[in-house]
Amino acid sequence: MLLEKFKKSFVFKRFLISYISILLIPLLLSLIVFNTSVAVVQKNSVNSTLFLLNQLKNLIDSRIEKIDEIAIKMAYDSKLQWISSLDKPTEGSPDMYWFWEYYNNFCKIVSNLKDELDISLLVALRHNDTIYYNSVLYFGMNDFYNNNFKYEKMSFKEWYTYLFSKFHYKDFLPKASVVVDGVKKEVITYVYSFPFWKKRSPDGVIAIFIDESKIQNLLREIVENLKGSAYIISAEGKVISTYSTKSTILSNIQSINFKKAEGSIVILTNGSKVIRTYVKSQLNNWIYVAEFPIEVVMKEVYFLRKVTIIVLLAALFVGFLFSIIFAYRNEKPISEILGILKRTRPVLNKDEKEFDFIKKEISNLLQSEIELSKRLENQQFILTEIFFERLLYGHYDDKSKIEKLMKYLNFNIDSKRFAVAIIRILKEYQKATKSILNELNLYRISIEEILKRNFYGPIYVHTISENEVSILVGFYIENDEEVKKQTKDLFETVQREVTAKYSITPLIVLGRICSSLFDVQYAFLDAKELIENISLKYEELENNIICADEWQKSDVIYYPLEIEEKIISLTLAGRVGDLKSILDMLFEKNFRENNLSKNLKIIFLNELLATFIKVLNRCDSSIASTLEVKQLFVSKEKQDLEVVFEEIVQKFLEVSKIMDQNKKSHNEKLLEKILDFIHSNLYNSQMSISFVASQFDLSNSYFSFFFKEQTGMKFSDYIEKLRIEKACELLREGKYNIDEVAKMVGYTNAHTFRRAFKKVIGILPSEFCERLREV
Template structure:
């Protein structure tokens, strides 16, 4: 068995070597993957080495930070001690007491000693802090001691009974205090017995008064509890298993804390030159990181040292783990590189083989990627050419859409929205304004030079618009001398829209005049709340432009607002409006007909100054439009309507009432058309559903299959079916088929593939996807649940 695995492995290696040698694509993929694999491995080694230095640096920095904190704490206390000691040395009462003789029993001088005692107690209370500082004042002349709120007469008794250095007799202590002048002198940590209790203290000594250098009267001694400093040193190095020291400028150990006795070393001779720093030293064959901070106050040196392996222990462990992980990752990465190179090379080789079969003249030695690059380049070039054609087509469609929008060829708002979505037009504004610009005042013959000038003017108008307005803008060329401009605003206040529109076109007129010395005529239509109403604003402006009888020079600023222009004595009933009324009536759009008729009534009965005869003519024209509608309707509809009473003559006085009657007839016939349309749609839907149910399990069932049976286009059939049923055709078919499939699966007689074919699916994969979409689970899960039940 082992021999079989061995032979198989050798075969695979030979195959891979052959593949590497023959396939350029496989070779490039494999080398690329291995390179990608090696880069992060090398970077990880660099990062690891950097992390070692960072860990060491962080340890040093954190230790220096703690040493600085300790230094600052002790310096602040020493400064406080110096301040108090100097004040005491200059205290006149203390100097007076130090000059007195030793008081005898009943002597009045005792009063002065006790009077100063009160001041001494206050000083002692101010010195109490976390270093547990004690204060002693020794007066040589009268053999008196003040110590921690206690007054003693007799130094010898005090020293032997209350306060004594273990390695110093009273005589030695007395000699040390008074044999020379002391100023900020200190004794390193020493063992003392205070009231029978052993403790270690650091002694700080001052002689006073300061002017008696040879024979001082007294000594001020401050005792710092060394255990308190040891606790602070312990907090620095305890976790690092190291040692900490405080050294004097001469190298004497003032205080120390040791957790690693093997590291104890004579450090008196060390040269600490900088204010702070670190170094790596060799102690007993092991490397030690030594950090130090020097006090600027008294030149004390605060030292912390710890074994480097303590800090780097986790890093060294991580290094071992990292090496193992990197080796495993390298091995697995190499295996996966071979697998991925083989998988990625396979489809490229297949593509190349197809291309080579299609092009037998292909050079065998040609580089595969260069060949593919050339073919893709040709494909992209074809794609670019196709995109350009589509862009041109998109521009033409856009032109057609806006032309039909302005001239009112759309009788349905939803149709406008669908076309905009289809053409990818984004004109989502709350208000719209329409303007028509007549560029040249006098324009008769279109010569080549004039046409070139007009093109230049139109381009300038577009540039000015884009420079001065950030909202949606569309420019439509009506003729070579006239352009229509649609502007969208994201505000709902009609007055503000009107003001901004006027300001915008005044800017256009001013800049065109300054640049080309011509003053175009601009007609502004009314403000619209939807794109559907834009047609009316455009027709208003167009009608007004065509009926202007005044000369250009009589028009102020050559800008006319349609709703502000003087009342006209001309009937407002454009041909476009008439065609719109006919199409909407036949389509059964009652609401939209009402809005147009309301607009006509407002124009001809309210805004324009029409005489009675002109109003009669307008009403008869409207009635003629109604007759045109009837001529396109079924004769049975026309026979139900009475028209004689609608013909308008001079005898009729209430012309507005006649308008209302004609409008009612439009509404009446529109409702009839709408009902007929719905009835026709219901019958058509019934036939379609019958056909679908009869052919539901036919594998040919599709939109084109059904639409062709009823002589409908695929797009109209999809729209009609969704409008009438509220569901997409595909969703409806899926729902019915899957319901039948569930029924068959419950019987348990057929497997999933058989059921898929029985309900009209050509393959089981499509059936499973549809089943999960409708039911929410796969058919196999559905069957499993049926078995559980």
């Protein structure tokens, strides 16, 4: 199965190869690190051994130098040369004095030679058969050799011949066994002949004996822990001293190239590798050698290598398994994506890889999404334009509707106060030529940039016409006077910068300060009415920024068409509070602020009454029949026009209240029918918003809004609550399992039922059943 998947799925193959490659990289690196560590351990062992060999070499060289110095000094000593020429003294002979006199000097020299190498000194005089050895004077070499100092493998004659048959200068004998005063020991012999000018028949010999066991101890300190061997050899290959932890030592000495001052090599001895290190003395060309089995040094490293190999193999095996698992897991969603994408193009092109196919299809999807986003942005812009236009012209009769639309359009205008301004850009504007339109577009863009550069709160610019724009500004402060001051400062800045940049002075009219977006319509209408009324006096204006509430009282009736339409819609909608606010505003405008004559006020009241008749014409005839309208018509004879206005207002409010009651009554009846239908079809699996809305000829959106407004709950939450309550009853009976109960209460999917149960009750149905059993 795995092999088949490897052959068929290119994605699986790529994932698997990638994971295995990632797995092999640290394994290879660990092997490199291990080999490097082996080399470092070996090098450190060699360096430490070389260091110890150098220490030993320096110690022995210093002692040899001292011996050379003493021997040469003795050879040139005139007293020694004098007594070496004398005959053998007899008892009581005057010459005996000279021998004992030199004896005192000899004892001093012997005491100076004592050190860690346990050096002994011997002077042999051929002519008078005399021996000085350590602190003793002997007359008769044969007796001395046989009784006090004797080489095991050398007779007196051989020893005597070696001493006097040739001239010696810094000659040495390798380690040899001697018996000194009955005690056996091994010594290294260092020999000088004197005087130096008698090369053929020297008068005497100076011999220095170094205790070889002392050197062995020094060699042992170097190689004992390494289970190896150490030795000192001459340049000719003669072994001077040795120490070995094994019986076999000294392999292929003659084959070694000792030209370098120090070094190391790896040799093969008896089938095992041995590290040989050496140091060469520049004083006497002695070579100090230490060799030890490589496995001793690398024992722990080899053990670590075994463990490492086992761990690496195990890691490789486990990693391979995980690579297969991860490759399969990562390939699966990609295969699913491929399956989905192949619906658009079932067959891949020849030589087209899966990833290339996914990349191409996703690129197409992204391109489609970008195009869709652009369309949505354009639509968002259009919706925004429509929203603010309807807001400014007062087409929304409900504050909640404004909030819902803002939420839908993703606006977040949380300001505490709002200011509205209308800007007329050009004074004289008649024919809209192409060049003028381009200029006006440039001016509008420039005004918006200036506003956003100088104000950091919410700002919205709405185009009323080519020559006029309205601006909505939001403030986070609640002081109306401060808001008014900041608004004037802001638009003075706008006017100043536009004038400086384009040499035109736009006319700016500021509406009243509003505390909510719903009231923005009134501020806009104030500003719009004012800018239209003063257009004829444009040239006479001293200040091109005008506040609507500070403008001189007008003798014109304030009753725009937009206000009339607003009054009609609010009355028919039964919105008593909002209707009362607009009528109060009309009273303030026409009876308090504007300087209307009595005749103009009568005309205004009759226009308002005409609006009331329009309302009645749209109402049910039963409502119109209950109201008397004729007596409300205003004539000059009526003195108190404010009372008449109040009577008309009361009629409006009366009709609005009746409409509100009728609306509530209708809503209650409709809700009752809807709830009856829901309860009778509660366990129907088709139950949904569209299912219920279609039964009552309502749109899905209106039904959802109506249901939540009337019940205070979302439709889905209401259905869930009733169904889960029934499910709890059925589970308490204990006759049905969870899946059966889910189907009985209208759920086609047990998972959906469990999720709804957890949402309503707080626990899963299985936990609910468990608790029932415990009880």
